[in-house]
Amino acid sequence: GSKMTNDTTSTSRETTTETTMPTNQALIDLQTHLKNSKELALPVAAIKSLLGVIQRSNSHTMMGLQEELRCASDAMIQWASKDNDDNSNNNQSNTPSLINRSTIALASGCQLFMKYVTRCFLELPDFTECKKQVLERGERFAGISLAARDRIAELGQEFIQDGQCVLVHGRSRVVGALLIKAATMYHKHFEIIVLEGRPDAGGCKVAKEFTDAGIPCSVVLDSAMGYVMERVDLVVVGAEGVVENGGIVNKIGTFALGVVAKEMGKPFYVAAESYKFARLYPLNQADLPDLTTKKLTFVDTAAAQS
Amino acid sequence: EETTPTPAPQPKKKDKVAPKNIVIPPKKPKLSKAERRALQEAQRAAKGVVQKDTTKTAKNVKKPDSGKANNNSSNKAADNATRQSANSKKENQNVGKVLGLFEHLPKYKGAELFSGRVSLNTDAKLKLHPAVTELGYKYANGTIRGANTRCRAMLEVFKTVIRDYQTPKDGKNQHQLSLNLDHEVKTIFQYWTTHCRTHSVSMGNAMTFLKSIIASLPRDINMEEAKELLCEQIDAYNHERIHLAGQAIAEHALRKIQNGDVLLVYVYNEAVLNILINAQRSGKKFRVILVDSRPLMEGREMLNKLLAAVSGNIECTYILLNSLSYVMKDVTKVFLGAAALMSNGSVLSRVGTAGIALMAHACKVPVLICCETYKISARVQLESITYNEMGDPKQLEVLPFDEEGKENLTLLNLLYDLTPAEFVSGIITEMGILPPSSVAVLLREMNPQENMSYR
Numbered sequence: 001g002s003k004m005t006n007d008t009t010s011t012s013r014e015t016t017t018e019t020t021m022p023t024n025q026a027l028i029d030l031q032t033h034l035k036n037s038k039e040l041a042l043p044v045a046a047i048k049s050l051l052g053v054i055q056r057s058n059s060h061t062m063m064g065l066q067e068e069l070r071c072a073s074d075a076m077i078q079w080a081s082k083d084n085d086d087n088s089n090n091n092q093s094n095t096p097s098l099i100n101r102s103t104i105a106l107a108s109g110c111q112l113f114m115k116y117v118t119r120c121f122l123e124l125p126d127f128t129e130c131k132k133q134v135l136e137r138g139e140r141f142a143g144i145s146l147a148a149r150d151r152i153a154e155l156g157q158e159f160i161q162d163g164q165c166v167l168v169h170g171r172s173r174v175v176g177a178l179l180i181k182a183a184t185m186y187h188k189h190f191e192i193i194v195l196e197g198r199p200d201a202g203g204c205k206v207a208k209e210f211t212d213a214g215i216p217c218s219v220v221l222d223s224a225m226g227y228v229m230e231r232v233d234l235v236v237v238g239a240e241g242v243v244e245n246g247g248i249v250n251k252i253g254t255f256a257l258g259v260v261a262k263e264m265g266k267p268f269y270v271a272a273e274s275y276k277f278a279r280l281y282p283l284n285q286a287d288l289p290d291l292t293t294k295k296l297t298f299v300d301t302a303a304a305q306s
Numbered sequence: 307e308e309t310t311p312t313p314a315p316q317p318k319k320k321d322k323v324a325p326k327n328i329v330i331p332p333k334k335p336k337l338s339k340a341e342r343r344a345l346q347e348a349q350r351a352a353k354g355v356v357q358k359d360t361t362k363t364a365k366n367v368k369k370p371d372s373g374k375a376n377n378n379s380s381n382k383a384a385d386n387a388t389r390q391s392a393n394s395k396k397e398n399q400n401v402g403k404v405l406g407l408f409e410h411l412p413k414y415k416g417a418e419l420f421s422g423r424v425s426l427n428t429d430a431k432l433k434l435h436p437a438v439t440e441l442g443y444k445y446a447n448g449t450i451r452g453a454n455t456r457c458r459a460m461l462e463v464f465k466t467v468i469r470d471y472q473t474p475k476d477g478k479n480q481h482q483l484s485l486n487l488d489h490e491v492k493t494i495f496q497y498w499t500t501h502c503r504t505h506s507v508s509m510g511n512a513m514t515f516l517k518s519i520i521a522s523l524p525r526d527i528n529m530e531e532a533k534e535l536l537c538e539q540i541d542a543y544n545h546e547r548i549h550l551a552g553q554a555i556a557e558h559a560l561r562k563i564q565n566g567d568v569l570l571v572y573v574y575n576e577a578v579l580n581i582l583i584n585a586q587r588s589g590k591k592f593r594v595i596l597v598d599s600r601p602l603m604e605g606r607e608m609l610n611k612l613l614a615a616v617s618g619n620i621e622c623t624y625i626l627l628n629s630l631s632y633v634m635k636d637v638t639k640v641f642l643g644a645a646a647l648m649s650n651g652s653v654l655s656r657v658g659t660a661g662i663a664l665m666a667h668a669c670k671v672p673v674l675i676c677c678e679t680y681k682i683s684a685r686v687q688l689e690s691i692t693y694n695e696m697g698d699p700k701q702l703e704v705l706p707f708d709e710e711g712k713e714n715l716t717l718l719n720l721l722y723d724l725t726p727a728e729f730v731s732g733i734i735t736e737m738g739i740l741p742p743s744s745v746a747v748l749l750r751e752m753n754p755q756e757n758m759s760y761r
């Protein structure tokens with residue numbers, strides 16, 4: 001653990017050396033959380049490590065605490081964006097892979113956490129009381145975020161009825177949890193069509209999970225979305241982030257899927273945790289922040305087959 | 307007093323005998339339903355003939371005001387005014403004539419005001435501060451126009467009036483200062499609205515603010531302190547909600563402007579001007595298309611101010627509204643100003659704005675409305691006719707035509723139009739960029755004193 005001297009005043013200039021130690025600890029915590037539970041969402045792991053930052057904090061002012069939280073979340077976001085650019089071959093065994101995970105949800109989760117925990121500090125004059133309340137609120141927020149996926153599955157399974165055909169895009173853990181819950185816990189009989197979701201082909205992976213849960217499942221090419229749309233009853237996707245004008249940021253191809261679904265009159269549902277609500281207001285596709293700089297390599301299938 | 311002669315001692319029953327000097331009119335015959343109906347129709351027909359000659363300003367002046375002050379003196383003065391102006395009206399009958407659909411809208415009052423008769427009567431009766439009448443003239447003849455400009459001018463004049471305020475000679479108590487000042491500002495506001503030009507939403511909101519700070523003056527405050535406090539608060543409102551808000555809007559908008567953008571702007575708006583200047587100074591490389599429209603041609607003022615502020619270092623195209631469809635395909639973003647923002651996210655703005663938003667929507671170009679929060683109104687408006695204002699019809703400068711068609715021609719110079727919320731991509735306020743659906747929330751957050759009535 002790291003110890004800060006008690007008489008440091010919390011100005012960003014003075015604490016450059018002191019804050020690197022807690023932020024490193026925050027990063028280590030993040031990686032530990034991710035390693036321990038493969039199914040844990042990145043923002044939830046980040047929220048848990050921010051809780052650790054509050055617990056370890058020796059700050060005596062709210063601003064100091066906020067500064068520490070901000071430094072820790074900036075460090076985590078920076079680490080996550082850097083990792084996106086690394087080639088998968090360079091992946092070390094002790095740092096979990098973050099390939100193709102966008103950092104929108106991470107940033108929004110951290111921001112919402114910080115806003116939520118520091119919300120009512122004005123009412124309490126004593127800082128230790130205040131800090132206790134901050135910690136309480138932080139734990140509550142972390143609890144809500146952790147339980148979010150299951151809660152969404154609980155609420156969302158009501159939209160699936162017997163005999164329906166559901167279309168999903170790539171691999172979304174929230175959507176997966178929702179559909180598996182509908183089938184296993186609520187014993188609904190439906191079938192799933194999965195778009196394979198290139199370039200990472202997450203759809204192929206999630207199809208195996210569905211068939212293991214006993215749901216009949218077909219994997220189709222991304223380009224077949226127009227072809228299959230007439231035979232599906234609803235579309236369910238996840239989200240990387242929910243933006244301020246009510247739209248979502250998601251895996252490439254979701255927009256086209258939405259347009260086709262609207263045109264064919266099929267309901268389009270989005271399953272997203274509340275910590276994914278980001279302070280972004282994109283006016284068009286070009287207005288999105290740069291999400292990844294990784295270059296794709298296209299395999300020449302014709303050449304490979306011959 | 308009438309005495310009832312009692313012929314015999316009958317104490318309870320009295321015969322009512324009328325004295326000689328009172329004449330009792332004969333009782334009205336009881337009409338059947340059909341007869342009453344016929345009478346009503348005859349009266350209505352008679353009224354229809356008379357109505358063509360009555361001036362429309364009579365209706366206007368008697369219209370209840372947002373201030374809702376029951377100011378008898380100003381109404382009487384207004385009545386005198388209408389009688390006198392009715393005579394001069396007959397000459398300009400065609401110019402003042404208005405289509406039935408627009409009869410309820412406030413008309414251009416400049417014609418009566420500058421005839422001289424109205425001002426003498428009303429000023430003398432109301433004892434208005436000279437700064438008030440001066441501003442009134444400027445409102446009426448259009449020297450001061452635009453939501454921010456009118457509001458700022460109004461606040462400055464109110465500060466002057468407050469500073470020059472003296473307690474009335476009949477020795478009212480100091481603790482009635484709030485009441486007296488409240489009455490004073492309401493009178494002034496009503497004078498402007500009824501005799502000069504109907505108020506804008508921005509002025510209305512600032513007026514609500516002023517009334518609330520006057521009402522919340524501490525009871526035991528002395529005159530000098532009260533004046534000082536009020537002027538300070540007015541300055542703070544002006545500075546924070548108009549000036550600083552404009553700068554915050556420019557900051558938020560900066561994040562939405564990218565290099566290579568082609569921005570379309572319409573006529574004059576302070577917030578939009580700030581955005582363009584700020585973006586240029588921050589080093590963004592973009593092009594501006596400035597759209598102007600008759601009869602006010604306010605775009606020229608925008609152009610002059612923009613070029614002056616950036617020393618000409620901006621690529622700017624100036625077009626009239628007619629050529630909009632030609633340029634829209636090159637436009638990447640549209641920045642429009644607002645006179646007022648309705649609670650459902652629709653925008654009241656200079657006439658022509660709705661057309662631009664509509665065309666931008668058709669070409670899939672994002673439309674951003676730039677509006678300070680003090681312009682948000684609790685009203686909901688669905689189209690441009692229920693609430694609007696008419697300008698001077700002479701400004702339309704229709705060429706002289708021969709006498710034959712004159713009685714069928716009405717000139718309509720509408721000043722505002724409404725852009726529905728579905729054509730607005732985002733609203734930039736000092737609080738950030740919001741979707742139109744969030745305007746009602748912002749109204750609640752920004753104006754807590756108005757919410758008190760709902761508790």
